[in-house]
Amino acid sequence: MSNQQIQLNIRFKAKPGKKEEFRKELSSLIEEMSSEKSFISAIVSDDLDQPDDLIIYETWQGTRDSWIAEELIKPYRKNYEERLGNLIVDRSVSWLQPKSEWGSHITNT
Numbered sequence: 001m002s003n004q005q006i007q008l009n010i011r012f013k014a015k016p017g018k019k020e021e022f023r024k025e026l027s028s029l030i031e032e033m034s035s036e037k038s039f040i041s042a043i044v045s046d047d048l049d050q051p052d053d054l055i056i057y058e059t060w061q062g063t064r065d066s067w068i069a070e071e072l073i074k075p076y077r078k079n080y081e082e083r084l085g086n087l088i089v090d091r092s093v094s095w096l097q098p099k100s101e102w103g104s105h106i107t108n109t
Helices: 019-033 064-070 075-084
Strands: 005-014 039-046 053-061 088-096
Touching: 005 019, 005 064, 019 039, 019 053, 019 075
Parallel strands: none
Antiparallel strands: 005 053, 005 088, 039 053
């Protein structure tokens, strides 16, 4: 297993009235992905200034390329992606590589 880590910061804009339904779908996805051997952590947050937005911050062992090759292809992700069209308006993904950390000891930096 690689000593590198990758983080995904994903912002979702839920369709009006669909945020809690989407939150349940996202929680189900996290339950599935949390059993993956390269999974480290996930934090889901509400944006206090944009009430329809949910943000997930994931930390994984590996690289962007290894995540795409190994995690994106999981069957449970396909099912999740098929349901998203009814629940969200938009999604933006930022790929991050941890360089420093204080407090949580989640990363290996």
